[in-house]
Amino acid sequence: MSSTWTPKEGDVVKITQAIADLTSNEEYTLEEDSEGTLFITDDAMDRAYFSNETVTILLGLVKPATAYNEFAYKVDSILGPLKDLLVAKNAKYGNSALEPVRIFSKASAIEQILVRLDTKINRLSNNLQSGDSKNDSLDDLLGYLVLLKIAIKEESQNA
Amino acid sequence: MLEKNLDIVLARIRSTLIFKNKAYGSVSEFKQILSVLPATENLKVSIDDKITRIKTAHGSEDELVYEDLVGYLILLLTLQEK
Numbered sequence: 568m569s570s571t572w573t574p575k576e577g578d579v580v581k582i583t584q585a586i587a588d589l590t591s592n593e594e595y596t597l598e599e600d601s602e603g604t605l606f607i608t609d610d611a612m613d614r615a616y617f618s619n620e621t622v623t624i625l626l627g628l629v630k631p632a633t634a635y636n637e638f639a640y641k642v643d644s645i646l647g648p649l650k651d652l653l654v655a656k657n658a659k660y661g662n663s664a665l666e667p668v669r670i671f672s673k674a675s676a677i678e679q680i681l682v683r684l685d686t687k688i689n690r691l692s693n694n695l696q697s698g699d700s701k702n703d704s705l706d707d708l709l710g711y712l713v714l715l716k717i718a719i720k721e722e723s724q725n726a
Numbered sequence: 727m728l729e730k731n732l733d734i735v736l737a738r739i740r741s742t743l744i745f746k747n748k749a750y751g752s753v754s755e756f757k758q759i760l761s762v763l764p765a766t767e768n769l770k771v772s773i774d775d776k777i778t779r780i781k782t783a784h785g786s787e788d789e790l791v792y793e794d795l796v797g798y799l800i801l802l803l804t805l806q807e808k
Contacts, residue, residue: 659779659782659783660775660778660779660782661778661779661781661782663774663775663778663779667771667774667778668774668777668778668781669774670773670774670777671769671770671771671773671774672767672770672771672773672774674763674767674771678761678763678767679771679774681760681761681763682761682763682767682768682771683768683771684759684760684761685756685757685758685759685760685761685768686756686768686772688757688759688760689750689751689756689757689759690750690751692751692757693749693750693751
């Protein structure tokens with residue numbers, strides 16, 4: 568089990584040893600109740616809660632059922648913060664990437680995003696050449712690629 | 727008093743521009759990779775971003791945003807100087 572894996576709703580887990588009515592080596596899908604508490608349901612539809620008291624024990628007894636889930640977790644761990652970054656910057660910059668004010672630059676939203684991507688690629692290249700492995704430029708680059716996808720989608724919808 | 731403050735502000739902006747020029751790469755050596763637009767467009771987009779930032783902040787903007795804006799305008803002038 569990855570030491571960074573955090574169980575969440577939808578993850579398929581395998582119980583590595585029998586506990587209560589749960590069968591060893593059976594796969595269960597984690598569910599989440601209205602209060603955000605994770606639980607798994609056995610064949611008899613009894614809920615086995617991941618309560619605060621037992622969560623530490625249970626975490627030692629479950630693991631992602633397949634390598635896919637562990638990979639999915641890794642992808643989520645990048646995309647989750649990226650979404651937060653995009654939403655925060657969108658609020659801070661007033662949706663300027665998708666709806667540019669066009670005071671100095673008269674280019675389209677898509678062209679402006681391409682220019683920003685070039686800026687980030689130039690910066691990233693410069694950082695890597697100078698041995699600076701800061702992730703900020705990489706996050707910005709990913710963010711602008713997402714914005715480019717949105718802009719292209721919106722343009723095709725409006726065409 | 728005005729001249730003294732002018733010297734302080736301009737020196738700070740000059741120092742920041744030189745630092746960023748080294749840290750992020752020179753704007754005059756900007757490489758077009760995805761965009762077909764000239765390097766000046768990169769600065770114009772950044773200037774528009776700063777203007778939007780000031781407009782969106784409704785008075786609660788970081789003071790540095792003004793220095794960034796002036797910095798980009800100066801860089802635009804330096805490119806036109808070539």
